[in-house]
Amino acid sequence: MITGINHLTLAVRDLQRSFDFYTRVVGLQPIVKWARGAYLQAGEDWICLSLDDRTRTGPLPEYTHVALSVEAEAFSRCAGAIREQGVTIWKENRSEGDSLYFLDPDGHKLEIHAGDLASRLAELREKPYEGLEWYR
Numbered sequence: 001m002i003t004g005i006n007h008l009t010l011a012v013r014d015l016q017r018s019f020d021f022y023t024r025v026v027g028l029q030p031i032v033k034w035a036r037g038a039y040l041q042a043g044e045d046w047i048c049l050s051l052d053d054r055t056r057t058g059p060l061p062e063y064t065h066v067a068l069s070v071e072a073e074a075f076s077r078c079a080g081a082i083r084e085q086g087v088t089i090w091k092e093n094r095s096e097g098d099s100l101y102f103l104d105p106d107g108h109k110l111e112i113h114a115g116d117l118a119s120r121l122a123e124l125r126e127k128p129y130e131g132l133e134w135y136r
Contacts, residue, residue: 011052017105018049025085058107065109075114096123
């Protein structure tokens with residue numbers, strides 16, 4: 001039985017550029033780094049940066065993205081620090097809770113979000129999506 005998401009791996013074209021972006025701009029904690037990769041910690045989760053010369057050169061047109069949690073009281077400070085780096089914003093927030101949607105140097109779509117599953121479900125009770133079905 002699946003117990004959770006183990007880790008997320010992102011292919012990157014320039015390891016040092018991405019390492020700097022994720023540690024200095026996004027605020028992930030570095031754990032280890034080697035010639036072709038790095039492990040970074042995000043709360044209790046970990047992200048792998050993996051050097052790959054086939055990495056995308058810009059964002060994909062689809063909605064797929066990685067959302068990272070941030071405490072509500074830290075959202076404005078965190079979002080401001082990210083915006084100060086001149087990141088590209090790829091979407092405006094239209095969901096519950098504060099969110100900032102931005103691109104990493106390789107065009108991976110990221111989000112910082114102040115909210116959780118419970119707050120999202122509470123919002124769905126108030127404003128259900130079209131065709132919404134509850135399972136628990």
